[in-house]
Amino acid sequence: MSLGQSLIRLGTEAKVRGETRYGFDMPQAGDLHLACVRAEQAPAKIVSINPAQALAIPGVVRVFTAADVPGEHRLGIIAVSRDQEFIAPGLVRQPGQCVALVAAETPEAARAGARAVVVVLEQQPGVWSYDEAMAPDAPLVQPDNPGGNLLRENKIRRGDADAALKDSAVVVEATYTTGRIAHCALELEGGRAWLEGGRVMVTACTQNPHYDQADLARFLGVGEDRVRVIQAETGGGFGGKLDLSVQPFLALAAWHLKRPVCLRYTREESFLATAKRHDLRMHFISGADEQGNITALRARIDGDTGAFASYGLAVNMRAAVHATGPYRTPHVDVVARMAYSNNTFNGAMRGFGCPQVALAHEAQMNALAAALGMDPFDLRKQNALRHGDHTATGQLLGAGVGLSACLERIEPIYRKWQSERRHADEYREGVGVGVMFYGIGNTGASNPSTAQLEWRPDGRVTLFTGAADIGQGSDTALMQIAASRLGLPMERIDLCRGDTDRTTNAGATSASRQTYISGNAVMGAAANLEMQLVQGAREMLNQRHLEVELKDGMLVAADGRAVEPAEVARHLAKAGGRARGEGRFDPNFTALDPETGQGRPYATYAYAAQCARVRVDTASAMVKVTDVAAAHDVGRAVNPRSVQGQICGGVVMGVGMALMEHYQQGRTDNLQAYHIPTAADAPDITPLIVEEPEPSGPYGAKGVGEPALIPTAPAIAGAVSQALGRPMRHLPISLERVMEALTAAEGETTRED
Amino acid sequence: MPLEFTLNGQKVSLEDVPGEATLLEVLRQRLGMLGAKEGCGVGECGACTVLLDGKAVNGCLTAAWQAAGRQIATVEGLAQGDELHPMQRGFVETGAVQCGFCTPGMILTSLDLVEQEPVPGDQQIRRALAGNLCRCTGYHDVVRAVRRGAKYMRGEGEEQ
Numbered sequence: 001m002s003l004g005q006s007l008i009r010l011g012t013e014a015k016v017r018g019e020t021r022y023g024f025d026m027p028q029a030g031d032l033h034l035a036c037v038r039a040e041q042a043p044a045k046i047v048s049i050n051p052a053q054a055l056a057i058p059g060v061v062r063v064f065t066a067a068d069v070p071g072e073h074r075l076g077i078i079a080v081s082r083d084q085e086f087i088a089p090g091l092v093r094q095p096g097q098c099v100a101l102v103a104a105e106t107p108e109a110a111r112a113g114a115r116a117v118v119v120v121l122e123q124q125p126g127v128w129s130y131d132e133a134m135a136p137d138a139p140l141v142q143p144d145n146p147g148g149n150l151l152r153e154n155k156i157r158r159g160d161a162d163a164a165l166k167d168s169a170v171v172v173e174a175t176y177t178t179g180r181i182a183h184c185a186l187e188l189e190g191g192r193a194w195l196e197g198g199r200v201m202v203t204a205c206t207q208n209p210h211y212d213q214a215d216l217a218r219f220l221g222v223g224e225d226r227v228r229v230i231q232a233e234t235g236g237g238f239g240g241k242l243d244l245s246v247q248p249f250l251a252l253a254a255w256h257l258k259r260p261v262c263l264r265y266t267r268e269e270s271f272l273a274t275a276k277r278h279d280l281r282m283h284f285i286s287g288a289d290e291q292g293n294i295t296a297l298r299a300r301i302d303g304d305t306g307a308f309a310s311y312g313l314a315v316n317m318r319a320a321v322h323a324t325g326p327y328r329t330p331h332v333d334v335v336a337r338m339a340y341s342n343n344t345f346n347g348a349m350r351g352f353g354c355p356q357v358a359l360a361h362e363a364q365m366n367a368l369a370a371a372l373g374m375d376p377f378d379l380r381k382q383n384a385l386r387h388g389d390h391t392a393t394g395q396l397l398g399a400g401v402g403l404s405a406c407l408e409r410i411e412p413i414y415r416k417w418q419s420e421r422r423h424a425d426e427y428r429e430g431v432g433v434g435v436m437f438y439g440i441g442n443t444g445a446s447n448p449s450t451a452q453l454e455w456r457p458d459g460r461v462t463l464f465t466g467a468a469d470i471g472q473g474s475d476t477a478l479m480q481i482a483a484s485r486l487g488l489p490m491e492r493i494d495l496c497r498g499d500t501d502r503t504t505n506a507g508a509t510s511a512s513r514q515t516y517i518s519g520n521a522v523m524g525a526a527a528n529l530e531m532q533l534v535q536g537a538r539e540m541l542n543q544r545h546l547e548v549e550l551k552d553g554m555l556v557a558a559d560g561r562a563v564e565p566a567e568v569a570r571h572l573a574k575a576g577g578r579a580r581g582e583g584r585f586d587p588n589f590t591a592l593d594p595e596t597g598q599g600r601p602y603a604t605y606a607y608a609a610q611c612a613r614v615r616v617d618t619a620s621a622m623v624k625v626t627d628v629a630a631a632h633d634v635g636r637a638v639n640p641r642s643v644q645g646q647i648c649g650g651v652v653m654g655v656g657m658a659l660m661e662h663y664q665q666g667r668t669d670n671l672q673a674y675h676i677p678t679a680a681d682a683p684d685i686t687p688l689i690v691e692e693p694e695p696s697g698p699y700g701a702k703g704v705g706e707p708a709l710i711p712t713a714p715a716i717a718g719a720v721s722q723a724l725g726r727p728m729r730h731l732p733i734s735l736e737r738v739m740e741a742l743t744a745a746e747g748e749t750t751r752e753d
Numbered sequence: 754m755p756l757e758f759t760l761n762g763q764k765v766s767l768e769d770v771p772g773e774a775t776l777l778e779v780l781r782q783r784l785g786m787l788g789a790k791e792g793c794g795v796g797e798c799g800a801c802t803v804l805l806d807g808k809a810v811n812g813c814l815t816a817a818w819q820a821a822g823r824q825i826a827t828v829e830g831l832a833q834g835d836e837l838h839p840m841q842r843g844f845v846e847t848g849a850v851q852c853g854f855c856t857p858g859m860i861l862t863s864l865d866l867v868e869q870e871p872v873p874g875d876q877q878i879r880r881a882l883a884g885n886l887c888r889c890t891g892y893h894d895v896v897r898a899v900r901r902g903a904k905y906m907r908g909e910g911e912e913q
């Protein structure tokens with residue numbers, strides 16, 4: 001059994017040898033190189049595009065404009081908000097939007113060509129924030145959107161929040177904000193396309209090859225069978241490679257020029273042209289009774305999705321659904337609104353709105369504890385969701401709620417750190433806690449995965465999956481699940497992944513869904529394969545009703561006879577058949593009621609509790625996160641080391657979100673200005689795995705990819721708040737903000753003296 | 754201009770290298786050595802790290818001509834056939850590789866560190882790697898990897 005073992009991730013050896021070829025490494029000799037012409041002004045009408053000077057540059061072979069797009073201009077993952085134009089047809093909606101595409105023999109010529117295309121724009125009035133977008137008579141960003149600039153409003157209503165707040169012993173109210181965050185996967189977007197037999201082949205980094213295929217076909221105006229997408233090894237994604245990036249440009253140019261083409265984004269282009277994490281503004285009013293039981297939450301959440309919807313609908317819905325945090329809250333009134341603006345678009349990033357609302361719900365817990373005179377950790381334990389509780393959407397939680405277990409694991413560490421806390425003239429220390437729950441898979445919507453397992457006549461097994469591994473380790477996890485279910489060592493199984501010709505749709509690598517959903521699809525494929533093998537063995541043994549089972553890779557009959565599955569495969573092959581099992585899994589959900597948000601949005605939730613210890617230097621206002629302990633209920637750890645790796649990566653991304661990352665378009669479009677945590681910034685991390693099996697999960701597994709990040713920033717914010725003696729409600733907790741708080745605190749001490 | 758240097762122990766000579774070409778461009782575009790990555794092109798991420806006479810440098814900031822007559826080591830040159838370099842083994846065994854895009858640069862920077870400090874402490878490792886960004890691992894396992902790789906390089910712990 002390989003399940004539960006810390007196996008080395010597949011592909012690791014090639015990576016340490018430098019042999020792995022990422023999308024970014026795809027260009028080959030003789031390829032044409034592409035470069036995007038990006039509009040500097042927005043919103044703007046395109047008055048004219050003159051390619052003459054570009055075409056005069058030696059090596060430039062073609063300049064494409066929107067007129068060259070044979071199919072639909074408007075693409076996007078969520079069908080009801082498909083609105084992203086890869087080459088702007090007439091109107092530039094956001095800065096940096098591509099208006100023309102240059103193909104040339106060399107990268108230098110392509111770049112020179114892109115600079116030489118003359119684009120005349122006529123500036124239009126724009127809107128640059130949620131408030132501007134929602135002002136009466138605001139210019140419309142996407143005039144076709146039925147709600148004007150309002151992309152979506154999501155409501156969660158349960159009980160009577162206003163009345164419950166009136167009757168509460170304590171009520172706390174505050175506004176919280178978070179900054180825009182860039183994914184900064186180390187691999188820049190890149191890929192290659194060419195034609196083969198009248199079909200276009202695209203290989204690029206991606207989190208969702210089958211979606212790419214569908215949208216590229218739409219873009220080219222051809223059937224999906226004319227497009228093949230092969231996921232290149234992908235150097236991190238974190239949600240940033242869920243939307244299409246280079247692929248439409250590649251497909252379009254290869255389609256017209258009938259030559260292999262390649263394209264890579266620069267870091268600046270990647271900042272400008274791909275999604276960011278939404279900055280949210282969150283106004284929360286929370287109440288509790290005298291005993292410290294939470295009574296109600298009233299929350300208003302505003303977001304700006306930028307010029308394109310991307311995953312804005314998903315972020316808005318998730319923010320609303322998770323606004324209470326993992327706490328029993330009998331009365332809930334949440335309204336989340338997402339508006340268009342002319343900013344560069346925001347989309348999916350690790351956690352889809354949950355890391356943002358976690359800042360608010362955790363700070364509210366601290367504020368409630370203070371108002372009640374209670375210990376903030378005890379308050380969380382008391383209100384933590386347990387089996388038999390209902391969520392804000394009215395979902396009854398059955399098995400698989402490991403939150404109390406996570407809190408138990410964290411508590412001794414939290415108490416110890418609190419007791420060790422020191423203040424000196426030069427520094428202040430603080431300890432904070434962050435807790436979260438996270439629904440696995442898409443919200444209140446079908447999001448199936450499929451997989452196949454084939455026992456080949458040569459005795460080896462192939463696992464076919466469309467699930468994109470982007471470095472997080474789904475290949476290994478799915479292989480471990482397959483190996484365990486078939487009773488084989490993993491070495492006997494080959495993997496075929498992410499090729500739309502050879503695998504079927506597994507949905508996006510997002511929403512922490514691949515272990516749970518694709519893992520279940522693999523379980524299904526194995527069961528189906530086993531059934532075929534058993535049938536085949538019965539035929540071969542000439543006994544229709546013989547009991548046969550697959551045990552340790554062997555078909556063993558009740559009468560003691562045994563058949564090798566490979567023999568069955570050969571037997572089936574003689575008749576033109578194959579021993580190939582099909583699996584499909586779609587989590588059990590119900591859509592949310594549009595008025596009340598009631599329903600069962602997810603089949604299962606992951607839970608986590610983290611605590612962080614910080615030291616604030618009083619002279620420099622520098623915050624150092626020294627330690628983080630992170631307990632995560634993953635249901636079952638398919639590969640414990642991989643889970644720990646995910647936790648540590650998420651925690652450090654959370655450090656960035658808490659303290660330093662703040663994307664400002666036009667100002668932080670490179671890594672010199674946009675800082676992500678380095679090894680020197682990273683805390684000591686204690687990853688703790690909690691296994692509260694999820695009955696519907698493969699071997700009880702849920703997921704961990706996004707949960708790893710969500711509690712970290714709230715825990716750090718709590719710790720800094722404690723250190724400074726005042727609540728830090730806005731992320732990032734920059735030097736300026738700490739300085740301000742230190743000065744204010746100083747003022748207070750002086751007055752008290 | 755013509756350019757000669759030693760790459761992973763082998764002499765290479767090139768013609769017509771543009772004066773403004775970076776070492777990274779020459780390695781990737783002229784020599785097909787794709788182990789060194791480009792993550793920013795401006796010296797901020799360390800994905801392009803190579804060893805120049807044993808010192809870790811950013812390939813994207815190093816002019817190609819600076820390599821003339823010198824020893825360049827890239828990640829491709831570390832393993833001896835089937836046998837991984839001890840530092841590579843450290844990275845494999847500790848699970849320090851997720852997407853792996855930062856890994857070649859991390860390994861080469863670590864070799865430079867261990868050359869100077871055969872028994873590096875965690876804080877030394879963190880400081881040495883501060884110019885190599887990783888967005889996946891949180892550096893936790895990377896620090897363990899370097900410790901383990903350094904140990905293997907000292908000839909310790911082979912039996913494990």
Ligand code: FES
Nearest residue numbers: 792794796799813
């Ligand atoms: S590519 Fe050289 S430091 Fe980033």
Ligand code: FES
Nearest residue numbers: 852853855887889
């Ligand atoms: S492993 Fe992905 S950037 Fe380091």
